[in-house]
Amino acid sequence: MVNRESVINTQIELSNLIGVPGHEEEVTDYILIKLEKLGVDKAWIDPLGNVLAIKEGTDPNGLRIMLDGHVDEVGFMISHIDDKGFLTIETLGGIDKRLMLGALLQFQTVKKEQILGVVGAAPPHITKPDEREQVPAINEMFVDIGCKDKKAVLALGLDIGSVGTFYTECKKLNDDTLLGKAFDDRTACNVIIHVLEELKDAEIPHTLLINFAVQEEVGGRGAMVAGYTLEPSIALALENTIASDVPGVPNQKIVTKLGDGPAVTAADRSLIVPKKILDRIKQAAEVDNIKWQYKKPTYGGTDAGAISRTRAGVPSGVVSVPCRYIHANAGLLLVDDIINTIKLVTNFCKI
Numbered sequence: 001m002v003n004r005e006s007v008i009n010t011q012i013e014l015s016n017l018i019g020v021p022g023h024e025e026e027v028t029d030y031i032l033i034k035l036e037k038l039g040v041d042k043a044w045i046d047p048l049g050n051v052l053a054i055k056e057g058t059d060p061n062g063l064r065i066m067l068d069g070h071v072d073e074v075g076f077m078i079s080h081i082d083d084k085g086f087l088t089i090e091t092l093g094g095i096d097k098r099l100m101l102g103a104l105l106q107f108q109t110v111k112k113e114q115i116l117g118v119v120g121a122a123p124p125h126i127t128k129p130d131e132r133e134q135v136p137a138i139n140e141m142f143v144d145i146g147c148k149d150k151k152a153v154l155a156l157g158l159d160i161g162s163v164g165t166f167y168t169e170c171k172k173l174n175d176d177t178l179l180g181k182a183f184d185d186r187t188a189c190n191v192i193i194h195v196l197e198e199l200k201d202a203e204i205p206h207t208l209l210i211n212f213a214v215q216e217e218v219g220g221r222g223a224m225v226a227g228y229t230l231e232p233s234i235a236l237a238l239e240n241t242i243a244s245d246v247p248g249v250p251n252q253k254i255v256t257k258l259g260d261g262p263a264v265t266a267a268d269r270s271l272i273v274p275k276k277i278l279d280r281i282k283q284a285a286e287v288d289n290i291k292w293q294y295k296k297p298t299y300g301g302t303d304a305g306a307i308s309r310t311r312a313g314v315p316s317g318v319v320s321v322p323c324r325y326i327h328a329n330a331g332l333l334l335v336d337d338i339i340n341t342i343k344l345v346t347n348f349c350k351i
Contacts, residue, residue, distance in 0.1 A: 002339050007194060011178055011338065014186035015170035018108055020075030020163045021092045021218045024049055026112070027071040027186070031212050034193055039200035040210070046229060050222045051212035054230075055196070059205035065349055066209040066232035066314070067195065068223055068303045069188030069239070070216030073181065074327050075165035076105065078158060079139065085147030087117065090139055092163065093217030097138050099328050105143060107164030109157030116167055117145035166329035176335045183331040185216065187321045188238035191341050198346045208349060216303055220270075223303030227310035234277060234315050236348060237304035238341070240333070241295055241320035255299060256322040258334050261291035262341040265318035267298050270305025277317035284347035290340050295320055319345060 019027035028051045035043040035053055043053040051071070057063075074093030081087055089105075101121055106114045121141050147153045170180025189212055196210070209230040213222035227235065245257040256263040264281055266273055285292050295318075304316040321341050323333040 002194060002198065002342050004335065004339065006197075007190060007338055007342070008172065008178065008335055010190045010193060011187065012170040012180065014189055015180035015182050017182070017186070018106065018114070018165055019071050019073055019182070020165055021072045021215045023108070023163045024071045024214045027189070028212065028214075031071065031189060031193070035196075038193065038196040040196065046225065048222055048225050049214040050226045052226060052230065053210040055199070055208040055210070057205050057207040058203050062205035062207060064207050064209055064231065064233045066211060066227065066230055066235035066307065067192050067345065067349075068211045068213055068226065068235060068237045068307060069192050070185045070213040070222065070303060071189060072214055072217050073165055073184065073186070074217050075163055078107070078160055078162045081150045081153050081158075081160065083150055085145070085149050085153050087143040087145065087153070088139055089143055093327065095138065095327055097135050100138055100141055101135070103329050104167040105164050106167040107145070107158055107162055109162070111157055113157065115145055115156055115158060117143040120144050168330045173332070177332065178335065179330050179332050181330060183323045183333055184240040184326040185238075187240040187323065187333065187338060190338060191238050191321065191345060194342045195345050195349065198342065199349060202350070204350050206349060213303055220301070220303050220306035224306040224310060227307040227314060231311065232307070232314050235304060235307045235317070236345065237302045237307065237316065237318045238345065239302050239318055239320040240323045240326055240331075242299065242326060243322035243324045243333075246324065253297075255297070256293055256295050256320070258322050258324065258332075258337065260293040260322070261337060262344050263293050263295040263320040263322055265295045265302070265304075265320065268301050268305070268318070269298060270301030271308055271316060271318070273317045274315045277315050280348060280351065281317055281319060281344070283351055284344050287347045287351065288343055290344050292340070292344065
């Protein structure tokens, strides 16, 4: 039985951590502590920063099943500090510039302290009407952290190359709805943690290979390295994906819907899922009559695409938890969708 309160609390804790591409240590440290109590036989951090773990199966000829979820979130890097203390930023990962004006951001200092700021642009009162209709590029906006000059910024422990992300505290909106940042892909980290919890005392024939991957948002770099290291026979990338069941979206363009359970990918821009992997996912759902949906149409790519191309090739699939407003300052998802994903992936590992 999946512990609902544990799922909620872990989601909140993971969401509130900061871990942008290349700077994921706050998240990986948290996960390493979790792994100490989850019955894995080995856990370590590789040279790129991935957290890898192995849970040995009972059958030496069993499958080597890789579960992958990335730890990084979209974020920002300081690219310039002007003499008046305003910051210019570049994005790490894909972020819609329409979300930015007025957004609250948090930056990490060299001592891992958080510095808050607000994204600004020229006031509308002093701009021309046609200028107000245009959204400037993110690197044409500025971030105000309340410093009077560059020297004050540097004194806080920020400099060129310092990173940050959206400032959003994860909250329960009701018994089944959570709102927070970084659900892509801390939700998958939550799923894997609870799959390991479900299997902690179970004897299964297959060996589980775990990768909490870094740098997915900038090209699936961690997954490719881990796939090479762990040598899986099959792989499953766990993701947080677009739920576009909102006003103004026609039915044929709805990628996934909240409440319809785990979303299964048949194909995306990085991967065509082999039939044997799709069949195994469907079989896993049938064990407990788990409600699931297809992710459609074929938007985006995931770590599965990178893993599938390692060594001699790895048959790979993707199972995702639907989330509204991913890559934004706040996403929204349902706890039941997370729990049903945990159940499906647990079954995938056992059958």
